[in-house]
Amino acid sequence: GDLASLSNDDLQRFYTAANERYQAFKARGLKLDSTRGKPSADQLDLSNGLLAAVDEAEARGGGDLRNYGGGVNGLPQARELFAPMLGAPAAQVVVAENSSLALMHDSIVYALLKGVPGSKAGWSTEPVTFLCPAPGYDRHFAICAQYGIKMIAVPLTGTGPDMDVVEKLVAEDASIKGMWCVPKYANPTGDVYSDEVVERLAKMKTAAADFRIFWDNAYAVHHLTDKKHEIANILEACAAAGNADRAFVFASTSKITLAGAGLALFAASPANVAWMTKNMGFRSIGPDKINQLRHVKFLKDFAGLQALMEKHRALIVPKMNAVLDVLAQELNGRGVATWTNPDGGYFISFDVREGCAKRVVQLAEEAGVAMVPAGNTFPNGNDPKDTNIRIAPTFPALDGVKLAAEGIALATLVGVAENELKKRGQAA
Template sequence: MNDTKKPNTSLQELKDQYEAARGKHLKLNMSRGKPSPGQLDLSNELLGPLDSFLTEDGTDARNYGILDGIPECRTLFADLLGLDRDRMIIGGNSSLSLMFDTVAALCLFGTGGNRPWQHYKYAGTPVKFLCPSPGYDRHFRICEELGIEMIPVPLSSEGPDMDLVTDLVRQDPLIKGMWCVPLHSNPEGVCYSDRVVEQLASMETAARDFRIFWDNAYGIHHIYEEVTLMNILDACEKHGHPERAYYFFSTSKITFPGAGVALIASGPDNIRELKGHMSAQIISYDKLNQLRHVKYFKTPDNIRAHMARLADELRPKFDLVLSKLEAELRGTGLASWSHPKGGYFISLNTLPGCAKRTVELAREAGVVLTDAGATYPYGRDENDSNIRIAPSYPSLGELDAAMDIFILCIKIAALETNKK
């Protein structure tokens, strides 16, 4: 923060305010980045009847077939994101499911003729993933579930600490993967610079089967400012590593989280491998839902216009959170926070040793936040300082009340810690 100022209110006065707030028996939830009912309502027309069940190539979408997704759906998202539709698979509603299945396939079968990753686990030397942190807890959960060791990597305003990343991947052949949320990252709001993308695409790696898991979840979720992201697949191909990255995207926070479409794109060999594994698992994903999305949006420009309306829904909530933090905490030295240009989250850092206590106090007063530490591998935030704020779901009135309690809890936790 800039100039520092001492909080004027005593710990006892703050606790009196806290007890009054707790006595209201509120139930306010800012734990996940859920779209609000107002955001979901913007896509209701998607649920209307289809005028035809036939795809552009004449396939009846109600029946079996087309494992990699209907051509017009692949074309729509390829044009939106600058991808190759022939190096893409359209899945179900969850990109997280595609991520899990991809990592699991590499554990079971390997890639490019290299050993399956589970071989190393059974030999007592499990493979490792680099995890830019603070990061997305569900990425870390995949690694834990599959027995992959995680190595935290600090984030800067441009992306991961690339000096550290390049040193690690060059030296250690057991580092097989890296998670990246490259645009409006969860929770920091970091946008990877062209320099970082180029380094990720070109760096020397000890593992021949090193893979980047490029979760571009917020690639078109601009709230305050549109940010352009270099295409990782093009960069990898340019630098002679066409199979290095898997690119993920979904409409979970664009249309309906439980009924959207997701995609994975990659190099031709990776897509061929994945389709081979998927053919043993599924005959086709929900082509009717793919067709609905195509008929509803029709063009990338219509998707962008829809995203502008979603930004209008989200912006007042981000404004409220940031203005409350500014008014109550700026200059106190008790907290610092991100100022994202888009995405779904605001990342806040308390004084060291205060995050868990802040979250605990908030929960007891009826405000549920993501667990402190969840944004780090194994839930271990060594400083016990990072808290993810998810403003999207509550109404403005609920968010206003929740932020008052949250800020009160930050102050109490800080003063309690200073007394010890």
């Protein structure tokens, strides 16, 4: 039963038994990895066809793609290909280099130095704050930390951020210039933003006239069930609400084709796209058009892209299920943790009893399961309840995934039992 309801003696016995299993697991000296959300080698193999998708004649074609030229906004065919995924006309799509994180980083730097359409000056002339739905993506928060942007964590509800909190904050505080959103299959919670949340984000009154939503739709097509969630179109919602310039939309093919050699994508209002491409033009003469053409030839069209995602799904689902099975088997009914069962994306968000996440991660690490530090999913690495842990099951092979989940489950039993003993003033 629930650890909290056990008698002191039963709790001691429970702790001893769990610890024996934990120590035996540790003694196996395994080296397992549950750190980053990386595609497995099998997943990368799905896109090997990309490597040779362009021949010499094609590379010479279209004005000689091997050379400079064509502008910073990318190959027209590539902008056409990704337009449906971004929910914008091709004319409002930019296809860039290999990392959407770099695009987000650069747009924040441009905004800090020069402002965005509607700014009176660069954002950095005054204090800047971003709203950070949390748990969220650590690298978003790291960009803010790097440039001295204050972060305010906002709770997630399963269907997006708590909009009562968001609306109140943005209406009152003109230093709030931005907000991170991962609107579909969010990293790590799996949140899918409801139509109501999208509508309220588009409509809300912001004290800052040049407020921007950083809409990082990194998992737009990364379904893991037949419930292929479609979310409301943020660009259309913002335009309809009279806030056409409010959203910057980002995505990439990092988890569609090759994580390190894919394409980064941006879409926004015409004014924002003009702003972005102007700034990009100082930074680079233009992107790698050969890689863009390779993607066009390999994926062909949006249907081709979706067909590829089905192959990813077939590889990821057994790993997700393996983790969910182990967690259910080991932890159900113990009152030690709760976790998500996402309809898409790359992660399981695992919440252990308050005050235990750091200890559980430490125990898992000591038993050979590499984890991201507890707290990483919150701004400044500070999970105020010390509860959230991100599980990333895609990268290892299936047996490694199962073992890692077992290690995490045993670490949880030991860590939380320890915590309960301590609470009762007993030694573990």
